[in-house]
Amino acid sequence: MVNYLVKRIGRSLLTLVLILTIVFCLLRLMPVEGYFPNFEKMTPEQIQIGLDEMGLNDPLPVQLVRFFKDLLQGNLGVSRIYRANVLVVDILADKMPLSLKLGSLSMLLSLLVGLPLGALMARYRLRFFDKLGTLFIVCIQAVPAAVYFLFIQLYGTRLLDVGLLFKADDPLYWVLPAISMSLSNIAFYGMWLRRYMVDESNKDYVRLAKAKGISEGDVLFKHVFRNAFVPLAQYIPTAFLNTVIGSIYIESLYSIPGMGGLLVTVIKKHDNTMVQGIVLLYACVGVMGLLLGDLMMVMLDPRISLSGKEGDR
Amino acid sequence: MKKRRLTRFLFTALIASTALCGCAKKSDGNTKTTAVTKTGTPVTYTALYPREVTTLNYLVTSTILDHRIPANCIDTLVEYDLDGKIKEGLAAEWTYDKAALTWTFKLRDAKWVDHTGAAAADVTAHDFVDAMKYALTPEYESASAQNLFGVIANAQEYYNGLVFNGGADDSGKIWAPIDFSEVGVTAVDDHTLTYTLAAEVPYFLSSLVYVIYMPAYGPQLEELGKSFGTGADKMYYNGAFYLAEFAPQEKQIMKKNTLNYDSDHVFIDVLERIYNAEALTLGPEMIRRGEVDYAELTADILDDWNNNEETKKLISRERPKTDYSQFYCFNFDPQFDASYEPANWKKAVNNENFRQALAAGLNRLKSVSVLEPDSPDTYIINSITPIKFTYNEDGKDYTEFNAIAALGDTYDEAGALKFKAIAIEELSAAGVTFPVKVLMPYNPEIPNWDKESQVVEQQMEALLGADFIDIIIEPGPADNFLTEVRRSGKYAFMKSGWAADYADPETWTDPFYQEKGEGGYKPGYKYSFFAKAIEDNTKTAETVTEYFALVDAAKAIKVDTNSRFEAFAEAEAYLINHALAVPYSIQVSLHLANKLDVFEAQYAPFGVSWMRYKGMTVKDHYISMEEYEANRK
Numbered sequence: 001m002v003n004y005l006v007k008r009i010g011r012s013l014l015t016l017v018l019i020l021t022i023v024f025c026l027l028r029l030m031p032v033e034g035y036f037p038n039f040e041k042m043t044p045e046q047i048q049i050g051l052d053e054m055g056l057n058d059p060l061p062v063q064l065v066r067f068f069k070d071l072l073q074g075n076l077g078v079s080r081i082y083r084a085n086v087l088v089v090d091i092l093a094d095k096m097p098l099s100l101k102l103g104s105l106s107m108l109l110s111l112l113v114g115l116p117l118g119a120l121m122a123r124y125r126l127r128f129f130d131k132l133g134t135l136f137i138v139c140i141q142a143v144p145a146a147v148y149f150l151f152i153q154l155y156g157t158r159l160l161d162v163g164l165l166f167k168a169d170d171p172l173y174w175v176l177p178a179i180s181m182s183l184s185n186i187a188f189y190g191m192w193l194r195r196y197m198v199d200e201s202n203k204d205y206v207r208l209a210k211a212k213g214i215s216e217g218d219v220l221f222k223h224v225f226r227n228a229f230v231p232l233a234q235y236i237p238t239a240f241l242n243t244v245i246g247s248i249y250i251e252s253l254y255s256i257p258g259m260g261g262l263l264v265t266v267i268k269k270h271d272n273t274m275v276q277g278i279v280l281l282y283a284c285v286g287v288m289g290l291l292l293g294d295l296m297m298v299m300l301d302p303r304i305s306l307s308g309k310e311g312d313r
Numbered sequence: 314m315k316k317r318r319l320t321r322f323l324f325t326a327l328i329a330s331t332a333l334c335g336c337a338k339k340s341d342g343n344t345k346t347t348a349v350t351k352t353g354t355p356v357t358y359t360a361l362y363p364r365e366v367t368t369l370n371y372l373v374t375s376t377i378l379d380h381r382i383p384a385n386c387i388d389t390l391v392e393y394d395l396d397g398k399i400k401e402g403l404a405a406e407w408t409y410d411k412a413a414l415t416w417t418f419k420l421r422d423a424k425w426v427d428h429t430g431a432a433a434a435d436v437t438a439h440d441f442v443d444a445m446k447y448a449l450t451p452e453y454e455s456a457s458a459q460n461l462f463g464v465i466a467n468a469q470e471y472y473n474g475l476v477f478n479g480g481a482d483d484s485g486k487i488w489a490p491i492d493f494s495e496v497g498v499t500a501v502d503d504h505t506l507t508y509t510l511a512a513e514v515p516y517f518l519s520s521l522v523y524v525i526y527m528p529a530y531g532p533q534l535e536e537l538g539k540s541f542g543t544g545a546d547k548m549y550y551n552g553a554f555y556l557a558e559f560a561p562q563e564k565q566i567m568k569k570n571t572l573n574y575d576s577d578h579v580f581i582d583v584l585e586r587i588y589n590a591e592a593l594t595l596g597p598e599m600i601r602r603g604e605v606d607y608a609e610l611t612a613d614i615l616d617d618w619n620n621n622e623e624t625k626k627l628i629s630r631e632r633p634k635t636d637y638s639q640f641y642c643f644n645f646d647p648q649f650d651a652s653y654e655p656a657n658w659k660k661a662v663n664n665e666n667f668r669q670a671l672a673a674g675l676n677r678l679k680s681v682s683v684l685e686p687d688s689p690d691t692y693i694i695n696s697i698t699p700i701k702f703t704y705n706e707d708g709k710d711y712t713e714f715n716a717i718a719a720l721g722d723t724y725d726e727a728g729a730l731k732f733k734a735i736a737i738e739e740l741s742a743a744g745v746t747f748p749v750k751v752l753m754p755y756n757p758e759i760p761n762w763d764k765e766s767q768v769v770e771q772q773m774e775a776l777l778g779a780d781f782i783d784i785i786i787e788p789g790p791a792d793n794f795l796t797e798v799r800r801s802g803k804y805a806f807m808k809s810g811w812a813a814d815y816a817d818p819e820t821w822t823d824p825f826y827q828e829k830g831e832g833g834y835k836p837g838y839k840y841s842f843f844a845k846a847i848e849d850n851t852k853t854a855e856t857v858t859e860y861f862a863l864v865d866a867a868k869a870i871k872v873d874t875n876s877r878f879e880a881f882a883e884a885e886a887y888l889i890n891h892a893l894a895v896p897y898s899i900q901v902s903l904h905l906a907n908k909l910d911v912f913e914a915q916y917a918p919f920g921v922s923w924m925r926y927k928g929m930t931v932k933d934h935y936i937s938m939e940e941y942e943a944n945r946k
Contacts, residue, residue: 033796036454044483045476046458049451083561084368085539094560154598163604164595165587252590255361257563261590270793 008294012287019283020071020276024064027272032056035080035272054080067276076280077273082266088277092259098168099251099258103243105178110185111236115229117186118193122228123220125198133190140187146249149180153253166254177254181247185239189232196228226300233296238289355582358909358931360607361592361599365562370542371524372448375456377812380524382559384921385567385584386550387527390418390441390506391518393917395928399518403436403528403551404506407518414466414510416517417501424572425530425549428557432572434530436551438500443531445498451476453539457525460814464517466497466509484831513871516817522920523814553579553927562588580930593760597906600627606908606931611760612684615904629941630902632911635699636813636918638821641675641806641895643668645853646842648802653752653785658805661749663851666736668892671751671806673729674777675769677897683765684901692898695720697885698821699899702813702918705874711818714878716886723895726776733777748783752805754798758791762808800839808897809840813919818881819868820919825888826864841894856891863887908932912944 036050051057055066070077076088083091121133140148156176157164167173200206201224209219251260263282266274298304368374371383392402404418423436445465448455449472462469473482474490481487497509510517520526530549534541542548545559553573558566567584570576587605589595596608601624610618610628618624643662647655661667681689694700696717703711712718737747753770755762763786770784784806789798798804813820827837827844834844843860846853867880888894913929915922936944 033793045473046451046454049476050454053452081367083543084370084373085543091561150594164599164602165589165604253595255563255587255589257560257588268791268793 008291012291015287016280016283017068020067020280021064023276023279024067025060027275028056028060028063030270030272033270035270071280076277079266079271079274081269081271082274088273091274092277092281095257095259095262098256099247099260100243102174102177102181102251102256102258103247104240105174106181107185107236107240107243109178109182110189113182114186114189115193117190119197119221119225121190121194122197122201122224123217125194130194133194137187137191140183145184148183149249149253152176152180164254166256173254177250177256180250192232193225193228196231197224200224200228230297230301233300234293237292237296238286241285241289241292356580356931357583357585358581358607358926359585359587359605361589361596361605362565362586363588363590363592365588366565368542369544369548369556369559371527372444372529372541373453373455373457374524380921381924382556382565382567383524383527383552384924385554385926386552386556386570387529388423388552388573389527389921390420390521393522393915393920393922395912395914395916397916397918402522411513414513415497416508416510418506418508420504420506421574422504423551423574425551426555426570426572427549428545428555430555430557430568430570430572433549434532435503436528437503438506439503439531440528441506441526442498442500443534444527444529445496445525446493447529447534447541448525449475449493449496455525457523460520460523460525463511464514464520466511467491467495468497468511471496486831515871515874515877516815516819519816519917519919520814522917522922524921553925554584564588575927579927581926584926600906600935608906610904610906612764626937627906627935629905629907629911629936629938631905631907632914632916632923633902634900634918634923635702636923637810637900638694638697638699639808639810639897639900640697641672641897642799642804642809642824642841643671643893644802644805644807644841645851646802646845647752647805649752649804653805654746654750655805657746657749658751659851660743660745661736661740662805663846663853664736664740664743665853665856665891666732666739667749670729670732670736670777671773671782672723672892672895673725673732674773675895676724676772676776678724679772680765680768681898681901683768684761692901693722694896694899695722696889696896697811697894698818699918703816703818705878711878711882714882716879716882720886720889720896723889729776733781737781748778748780750805751782751784752787752803753784753807754787754789754804755808756791756794756798757788758794763788765808802839802842810900815919816917818878818885822864822867822881822884825894826861829861843893853893856893860884860887860891860893906935908935910936910944911941 032047032051035054035056036047048057055063058066074089076092079086079088079091117133117136121130124130153164153176156179160172160175162170162172162176166177197220201220206219206224209223210216247258248261248264250256251258263275263278266278364378366379366382367376368379369382371380371387374380388403390402390404390407391399394400401421403420403423405421407416407418409416418438420436420438424432425434425436425440427433445461445468447453448458449461449468451472458468458472462472470488471491471493473488477488479487479489497507497511499507499509501507508517514520528551529541533549537547540547545556548556550556550570551573553570553575554567555570556565557568558564565584565586565588567586569579569582573579593609593611596605597610597614597618599605600608615628618628645659645662647658647662649655677693678689681692685692696712698711698717700712701710705711740749741747753766755766757763766786770786774782774784789803799807799809809824811821811824814823824838824840825843827834829835834847837844843853843857846857863880863884867877867884870877870880889896908931909926909929910932915925915928917923
């Protein structure tokens with residue numbers, strides 16, 4: 001296991017370096033206007049001084065080496081446009097906690113509601129509860145999320161007697177954004193768990209357990225559920241880490257000052273140092289998510305071994 | 314066993330991180346209590362805003378979006394009253410020495426406060442000097458520094474001396490470094506400030522309300538350098554308000570500065586601005602619930618609101634602005650995609666009869682009706698300079714001067730068809746193919762511009778014929794529209810706008826005029842690229858050269874206001890009569906739900922005065938249209 005972890009971490013670091021190098025080079029192909037918030041009103045001399053200061057007139061390999069050196073010291077540079085002269089790490093540190101908290105709450109809600117939903121749908125397959133669950137899933141997946149987010153906000157706020165805009169220090173204001181964010185995941189977990197549980201229910205060991213007299217409930221929840229959960233488990237760490245990315249629409253709707261939409265905003269504003277910083281964050285999240293997902297699968301299913309080639313990703 | 318330990322460890326880490334994340338509370342650094350009204354409740358004005366500022370550093374930014382906070386938190390030497398007349402600000406009195414081209418200002422006592430409202434230092438004349446030095450330091454990349462060139466003595470020499478350090482610029486001119494003491498701004502003592510001009514500048518006093526002339530606490534500038542204005546705690550304030558809290562894409566909280574010299578005339582205790590990207594959607598709903606005091610009402614919901622008795626009385630408008638003019642530009646240097654036939658357009662646009670056909674064929678009343686269905690004619694203008702923008706010493710409006718006063722409605726159906734016939738004959742001989750493709754982009758982020766463009770397309774093609782012109786409407790990028798479209802020359806014929814920088818008709822030549830340098834014409838503000846016609850020696854070269862000469866002649870008149878106004882009027886009339894640009898409208902006042910009486914605010918057709926909340930009172934109801942009209946009178 002230790003060897004495996006060391007190899008995986010090594011490969012992950014290499015992946016990160018590759019991603020960052022490609023993004024770095026691509027960003028250097030962008031027009032220089034993006035580095036200056038008031039480009040059209042600046043003199044050519046001001047622009048050249050600015051480019052010299054940022055090191056953008058240096059050869060690309062020199063810039064790349066300097067970037068990685070700064071990175072090793074924890075310096076992601078300063079924002080040029082989004083928040084002029086503010087450290088990128090400071091901007092991200094301000095925004096991440098809210099997105100993480102909101103995302104974690106919604107994830108918890110998704111698991112607490114989605115998993116029982118899927119299990120009960122499998123338990124009462126083809127009966128009323130299953131049909132009700134299916135209706136819920138179809139509605140959530142068919143209706144554009146923006147529509148029901150807005151409905152939840154407009155009517156949910158009246159029901160809870162809260163304002164339209166988010167207040168971080170009032171727990172009641174977390175309810176609607178968390179519910180909104182969790183709905184699609186509830187549908188996802190419910191749908192897939194039901195499917196996997198139904199598949200598992202047709203296997204021989206289940207028939208044997210029933211033949212031995214174990215109640216259907218016990219068979220489903222003690223045996224079938226655990227096996228059906230394994231394929232879902234690998235996505236949970238990634239889903240949890242992705243909460244740091246935030247939700248673009250929900251955060252903008254409720255005025256939640258999180259990470260949602262930040263990458264899109266800084267790309268549109270051509271704030272290249274911010275883009276680099278956020279891409280690094282996303283790459284780390286992706287790589288770590290995959291690694292933790294694999295580990296989680298191993299923990300749940302002793303048959304899976306990561307040491308062999310088959311278990312490697 | 315090992316797996317179980319690992320499992321327990323990871324599970325614990327997951328739970329712990331979920332529990333701990335978001336626990337850290339942001340310190341708002343504000344420990345002072347808020348000033349309250351006599352009743353004990355702070356008077357708060359709450360509004361949403363959809364676009365965040367890029368910086369608080371008012372000495373480097375020229376973006377209007379970034380000016381609202383300094384407009385309210387930094388006092389200027391002079392101010393404007395409700396009717397747009399200059400009055401004392403930080404300067405209690407001033408004199409002008411014509412011979413020495415020197416203005417002398419006597420400052421009143423004033424204090425700098427920090428982001429908690431606590432006194433930090435005295436405001437002195439040195440703060441104006443230090444602020445100007447900061448703006449003229451190339452390292453800080455001030456986008457407004459150029460406003461000082463040619464106005465303040467040796468400002469350009471100092472700046473370029475730092476840049477070139479004895480070397481030559483592109484035109485071969487040598488710029489030797491000079492000491493800042495040679496720049497025309499001096500603190501004679503703590504309360505006496507002088508500005509020495511590079512030349513006579515008739516509008517100098519009016520330009521002092523612009524950000525580039527704002528003071529900043531010198532020692533703080535020295536200490537923070539580029540970090541100045543990167544947070545609420547990274548600057549001091551001397552205005553009607555101070556910035557108590559600034560959390561980007563979250564909120565801006567300004568509080569009444571009780572140490573301001575004029576705090577008796579500040580009737581709002583807290584200005585609370587909350588960021589929300591969906592402000593246009595949520596704002597009206599929040600108005601219905603009484604959660605905010607201000608919201609813009611878009612054309613989409615206006616009819617519904619007007620038809621509902623409850624919401625009808627919530628509607629008013631913003632104050633009409635005369636500092637922003639909209640006009641249609643012809644592009645003489647098309648850089649758009651080959652599929653839109655730029656070469657064909659270039660030949661056509663250099664034919665004056667073709668341009669006259671388009672100018673006369675544009676029914677402005679119809680297109681402005683999209684934004685202003687009730688009274689579009691009140692917004693249409695026949696000149697580039699808006700009415701009531703500036704006056705001579707006798708109070709005569711600039712637009713009443715002969716050449717401008719003689720301009721009439723550009724829309725003329727019969728005239729358009731007449732010009733069309735001549736243009737077809739001339740352009741066919743020149744090898745132009747018809748219909749001429751007319752690329753007309755719009756910014757999708759500006760409400761209703763798409764609908765307005767559709768009306769223009771349908772109306773002009775119906776009148777002039779789709780066999781003459783083929784207007785192609787295209788959405789541009791929502792962000793960086795100006796850079797990607799207008800400044801890059803990726804349009805043929807397009808609505809553009811300009812906001813005045815100072816109270817003089819010269820400001821309205823800035824979009825079009827291109828100064829001739831040693832190495833050719835300077836790019837200017839990249840509107841129509843007129844100089845390209847001269848460089849390519851097209852048929853329009855002579856017309857453009859004449860226009861530039863008229864502007865040069867007008868600029869040279871510094872002292873006699875009437876002669877200066879006449880000369881600029883002549884140049885502007887020439888521009889319009891030769892269809893180099895098509896005047897359109899002033900900015901249509903937004904429909905609002907607002908608890909402020911907009912006519913209580915300072916008013917000036919330029920600068921930052923219109924953004925100030927000083928003097929305004931928050932009503933206990935939303936202003937209705939009846940009240941708005943009554944207040945307007």
